[in-house]
Amino acid sequence: MGVMNDPLTNDLFPQALLPVTLQGPADLEGFRRAARALLAQHMLPEQVSWHSSDAPVQDLFASGIAGAVAATTAIHKAAFNDAPPVSVPPEFVSLCETAILHSDPNRFGLLYRILWRLVHEPGLRHDPLDADRVKAQQMAQAVRRDMHKMKAFVRFRSVQDETFRNHPEGGPLHVAWFEPEHHIVEAIAPFFARRFTQMRWAVLTPERSIQWDGAQLSFGPGASKRDAPPPDAGEKLWLTYYEHIFNPARLKMKMMQKEMPRKYWHNLPEAALITPLAAGAHARSARMVDEVAAGPKRRLPDIKVLPVTMAADEDSPVRSLPALRELTNHCRECTIGACATQAVCGEGPLQARLMFVGEQPGDQEDLQGRPFVGPAGQLLDRALDELGIQRGQVFVSNAVKHFKYELRGQRRIHKTPTQREAAACQHWLDDEIAMVQPGLLVALGATAARSLLGRAVPVLANRGQVFERDDGRKVLVTLHPSALLRLPAEEREAAYAAWLADLSVLTLASV
Ligand code: URA
Secondary structure (H helix, E strand, O other), rough: OOOOOOOHHHHOOOOOOOOEEEEOOOHHHHHHHHHHHHHHHHOOOOHHEEEEOOOOOHHHHOOOOOOOOHHHHHHHHHHOOOOOOOOHHHHHHHHHHHHOOOOOOOOOHHHHHHHHHHHHHHHHHHHOOOOOHHHHHHHHHHHHHHHHHHHHOOOOOOOOOOHHOOOOOOOOEEEEEEEOOOOHHHHHHHHHHHHHOOOEEEOOOOEEEEEOOOOOOEEEEEOOHHHHOOOOHHHHHHHHHHHOOOOOHHOHHHHHHHOHHEEEEEEEOOHHHHHHHHHHHHHHHHHHHHHHOOOOOOOOOOOOOOOOOOOOOOOOOOOOOHHHHHHHHHOOOOOOHHHOOOOOOOEEEOOEEEEEEEOOOHHHHHHHHOOOOOOOHHHHHHHHHHOOOOHHHHHEEOOOOOEEEEEOEEEEEEOOHHHHHHHHHHHHHHHHHHHOOOEEEEEEHHHHHHHHHHHOOOOOHHHOOEEEOOOOEEEEEOOHHHHOOOOHHHHHHHHHHHHHHHHHHHHHOOO
16 A cells, blocks of 8 residues: 555554545535545545445444544544645536446545546546446446436325325425435435425335425435335226326236336335236237237328428528428328328427437427427436436437328338438428537437438447548437337347447547
8 A cells, every 4th residue: 555645643553544434425515525625635535534424434444444434534623624626527526426326345446546637637537448448337337327217217105194194285294215226315306306296205225215295395204115105996996097197018027027127016016916917918918919900099180282392492591490390291292291280390498419310300399399209209318317418408309391201001201211211301490400509419320320311321330439521520320219129128238238338438538
């Protein structure tokens, strides 16, 4: 071990690591202050041992230097409070915010090492494949995945507590039990507060509990599963609903277990139904095939063919999204528009730095008039969530603005647009790019890649690569999410992980 620069500490404990104890497992502020102070005192990463107040420093006590903990912490306390700020890339700040929630006890040491290296090795910020950076990214990704699962799998049960008995108009208290893998409870609480603003609720976990009284969040100690209430009538209704929506013909057991891993089943009421429903799936599926088909639920749109082409005048570029939508809606520069319900233009903030471009709207998008709201959109949303990118912050669009399909019976089956059709739509996409001015474009699939780069780009051979357009804009090429949805279930998760790896450039790139 190297020699500490603090002479007092060094004289007292020549061989001791400097122990730094944070207040709780997710003490970002404490970590930030300590890291700054350590940097200011030139403490090498290997000279520091990190602890959080939930993880007692037993090894240090065992080695007979218990006093060192208090002594060194006191010595450095003053320095911790007024160390100068350190300038680091913003991506590192957001990486810290997420990775620090990981349950790995070495996370603080890793993050301090990266910080130290960012300051002393300028090349590190340009090396996204550095082992420390990759490790921290993986931790952040695991944390985001845990948050995603908690959002999806928390199940509330209602309790008629004291407050309810005194004021029944306020509604019962809803209580849920969940076992996160990482220290995510406080970070995720605002999500539940926004999502369930109108009800009173509590989420109990082994480490922390959260309460929302309808106006304010509060946190308490951990709980045990026994503290959570037993099943209620609402749960019976939910189970009946689940049983009804269960479609035996679409049962993909492996896929289901990937999405809803078995470790969560013991806290999910509907999981008790999975085994019996799955066992009967084959027979139910066969009965469904024999049943007479029901009539269509959706009316096909009236076809209106406008006699004139309405395109933006070249000299007066369209300046607002509503104006663009209006013009695109009437576009008949190719034949697709006449059969679609409406045009589907891009959506998202005009200040977005990231713009995703797909192929063309699908059935759901055509009906709702919004891009990526169907199954492909859900997969895109999942990936964004896991990458820590909010959908509301990115602009999402398509190379072709109308849904091209062929009718098979009552169903509208997606048909890939021809090059000519995509070329006819090109100027609408260009208008969107001109309005948004994104720092980075993401081409989802071959049609988008061709429209954005002006030439055919074999997607499989070039996935994960960033190309530069003639106008200097960068384009990341990757698969279209529908390509993943078309794969056999057993291949889908691996393909999804590879897709996520392509997209993880987005969290590393400062766009
Ligand atoms: N596929 C796309 O390419 N775009 C959408 O909006 C939906 C599905």
